[in-house]
Amino acid sequence: MTHTITRRHFVAETALGTLALILRGASPVWGAEKPKTRVVVVRDPKVLTETFDVKADVIEGMLDLGMRELTGKKKTNECWKTFFSPDDVMGLKINVMMTPTHDELTSAVASRLRGIGVKDENILTWDRGNGGIGVKGVSDRGVYFGFTKESISKVAAERATALINMPGLKSHWLSGVAVAVKNWAGAVTDINVPDEGVAFKIHGDSCADVGMLNALPPIKDKCRLIIVDAMRPLFHGGPQVNPAYVWNYGGIVLGTDPVAVDTVCLKIIQGKRNEHKGKSWPISPPPKHIAAAGEKYGLGTSKASEIEVKLIGEEEGAFI
Amino acid sequence: MSMISSFLLLSLAFGGGGRDRGDEGSPLQPLSGWAKAAYGVHFSADDLHEYLNGGAAKYLAYNIQDLYVQEYERVGDGYLAVVELYVMDSPQNAFGVYSCDSGGAHPTGLGEEASFEGGLLQFWSGRAYVRAYARDPSAGKADAILELGAALSKAPAFEEVGTTQGGPGSQEAKGSEEKAERRKATLPAIVTSMPADGLIRDSICFFHTRVSLNSIYYLSEKNILQLSEHTDAVSAEYETPSGGTARVIAVCYPEVGAAAVAYEAFCDLYMEASEVRKRDGALERWVRAGDSEWLYAGVVGGVLTLVLEVATETDAIDLGRTVSRATAGCGEED
Numbered sequence: 089m090t091h092t093i094t095r096r097h098f099v100a101e102t103a104l105g106t107l108a109l110i111l112r113g114a115s116p117v118w119g120a121e122k123p124k125t126r127v128v129v130v131r132d133p134k135v136l137t138e139t140f141d142v143k144a145d146v147i148e149g150m151l152d153l154g155m156r157e158l159t160g161k162k163k164t165n166e167c168w169k170t171f172f173s174p175d176d177v178m179g180l181k182i183n184v185m186m187t188p189t190h191d192e193l194t195s196a197v198a199s200r201l202r203g204i205g206v207k208d209e210n211i212l213t214w215d216r217g218n219g220g221i222g223v224k225g226v227s228d229r230g231v232y233f234g235f236t237k238e239s240i241s242k243v244a245a246e247r248a249t250a251l252i253n254m255p256g257l258k259s260h261w262l263s264g265v266a267v268a269v270k271n272w273a274g275a276v277t278d279i280n281v282p283d284e285g286v287a288f289k290i291h292g293d294s295c296a297d298v299g300m301l302n303a304l305p306p307i308k309d310k311c312r313l314i315i316v317d318a319m320r321p322l323f324h325g326g327p328q329v330n331p332a333y334v335w336n337y338g339g340i341v342l343g344t345d346p347v348a349v350d351t352v353c354l355k356i357i358q359g360k361r362n363e364h365k366g367k368s369w370p371i372s373p374p375p376k377h378i379a380a381a382g383e384k385y386g387l388g389t390s391k392a393s394e395i396e397v398k399l400i401g402e403e404e405g406a407f408i
Numbered sequence: 409m410s411m412i413s414s415f416l417l418l419s420l421a422f423g424g425g426g427r428d429r430g431d432e433g434s435p436l437q438p439l440s441g442w443a444k445a446a447y448g449v450h451f452s453a454d455d456l457h458e459y460l461n462g463g464a465a466k467y468l469a470y471n472i473q474d475l476y477v478q479e480y481e482r483v484g485d486g487y488l489a490v491v492e493l494y495v496m497d498s499p500q501n502a503f504g505v506y507s508c509d510s511g512g513a514h515p516t517g518l519g520e521e522a523s524f525e526g527g528l529l530q531f532w533s534g535r536a537y538v539r540a541y542a543r544d545p546s547a548g549k550a551d552a553i554l555e556l557g558a559a560l561s562k563a564p565a566f567e568e569v570g571t572t573q574g575g576p577g578s579q580e581a582k583g584s585e586e587k588a589e590r591r592k593a594t595l596p597a598i599v600t601s602m603p604a605d606g607l608i609r610d611s612i613c614f615f616h617t618r619v620s621l622n623s624i625y626y627l628s629e630k631n632i633l634q635l636s637e638h639t640d641a642v643s644a645e646y647e648t649p650s651g652g653t654a655r656v657i658a659v660c661y662p663e664v665g666a667a668a669v670a671y672e673a674f675c676d677l678y679m680e681a682s683e684v685r686k687r688d689g690a691l692e693r694w695v696r697a698g699d700s701e702w703l704y705a706g707v708v709g710g711v712l713t714l715v716l717e718v719a720t721e722t723d724a725i726d727l728g729r730t731v732s733r734a735t736a737g738c739g740e741e742d
Contacts, residue, residue: 139546332526
């Protein structure tokens, strides 16, 4: 052996990117000279009704505010043209199980894409093998898209020219948390938890290598935007939901760097856990896949010094 | 739309796996005051992932046999609720799944033990672990879920999987002393042996495998505690005399030698050799870890006891030895 470590070393409250470095015994290097990646959090307590339904007009407004802050553009269409063109075939990778992406958010995204001229038939909303086409297809998801012989979603691999990653926000008993990086597990097939006879071995060591899916060329090259549905996140357990651990965060999180987005989302969940317990309540297992996605697969950064977080809206209970 | 409701719609829309059992073979039949609504499916261990995705692994770690899901409609007002009935291979494993997620209020008269929090009712009875919740969580009427659970626990069709002979909730164990005796006879020895003094309620979690442990309390990506389906383990939290809390992990091995191997692996990973304190002639070590925490590891008989995140050396040793003494006999055959 080595060195004595405690679980509190696994989760640093602010500098989550040091996780991997601490595990290897290195000292974190702070203040690196590098452009920061921006992550925008937009919160509005009015986005959810008393029956937890999403108000479409409120979420549209939140989306517009978030995109302006993310892109620095003033007009809505200009924001979306920063990433997409009318000729794009769009794949919206939502999450339909456990902590699903709300249809109202996906509809707002589809509407904004239509606003810049993307054709209705070129908007594909999907998770796993199934989904829908067009604005109507956001909620009417009866189309089977399927997978390639390489076990990758045909939407990602063959049909889309651009992807938007739209996960929910949840803790996860296998990986610690499941947000942007892990959402691509729903874009492949031939996987199982024991990683036996699979196309992608992603579950070992608390899913540390799930970033390999983000690094697949069809996904890495095409995913231009991440919009996390953080309206009703899960902060303990998961993916199966115990409603005692769901709360109204009322937010969305936007960014272009999946590692940075996940780092910020991890902070939100960890903050809620600590508040719930009244003391530090580290996520278990530690979400190793976030830092690994950056360091091993070059997908982004989890270093606090390289992430600029912008909060719009409700500050109390933001945990960032 | 609630996230739980989205489950059901997914399964309905995509045929989400499972087989519609209808009235054939399912323990979930019409109940007193409740009619079966449209949605009812069955999953085996092999296709459980179609309902729970990666969450299926949690139940597979406890050797789940079947999952029955049924939507119910209350007679008179049409209130909709969902019952998930997880049939495990043993009452011990039904308890295990329940123990790791229980919390909140503890209604009595529902199975062996029950908890109700956030609108989710959970209870275990015999080989059955049950989750029941409103179809629309914003609909309120928490009492309706408790009614449903009570009706289910008394239903004849439920008895096949939901009865623990002479168990704590049975007619045969009415008095508190008798109930305690029956609980001791039903639950794993490592659980019933844990000292009660200072034990934080709802903190006991019974498990077997490394994957389960890592979701409770992460130790290592390697199986340093030599956990398997044959090991009975418990995680629990205790209040300590110094005013803080401590985490205890106790593992009962089928072979005494395995406990010693796990002990050495844990000490090698977590205890700096130069700083270790130990008791000569015993498998027992402790060390300061970080600024304000102590770790303790000890083996007595076939049981490994770990005490973690405890504030003082005295608390670490005292709690470790108390748990070791209490659990020492759990791996011994009668």
